[in-house]
Amino acid sequence: MRKLVLANxxxxxxxxxxxxxxxxxxxxxxxxxxxxxxxxxxxxxxNRCHRIKTLNDRGIDSRFSRLKEGKEIKESLEQ
Structure with missing residues (x-):
């Protein structure tokens, strides 16, 4: 499944x-x-976005608090 998602x-x-x-x-x-x-x-x-999102999912980092259903929020990375 991983290879398919990354290929697509x-x-x-x-x-x-x-x-x-x-x-x-x-x-x-x-x-x-x-x-x-x-x-x-x-x-x-x-890797970087995944680490930040995972921390947010666990309530440790709020930079991706607006992330819902995979929507792009590139501006959060610029903070």
Whole structure:
């Protein structure tokens, strides 16, 4: 699945740099395990954007607090 997502979307959805990570748009929890392999819940990100998004998902970093459903918010990276 990872190779397919990166082949179809080789650039980071947030900053436009080459993507290296496939991210779950909606983080996987025990309540939504069925979304783990759902293609529509996956997006390509670079390592930097993935780290920031993951920290935000965990409530540690607010730079991506406006990130919803994989929408691009490139301006957040410029902070």
């Amino acid at each position: 979307s080789p650039l980071c959805k947030l900053c436009g740099k080459p993507a290296t990570v496939v991210d779950h748009i909606n983080p996987i929890t025990l309540n939504n395990l069925s979304q783990f392999f759902e293609y529509t819940n996956l997006q390509s990100l670079c």
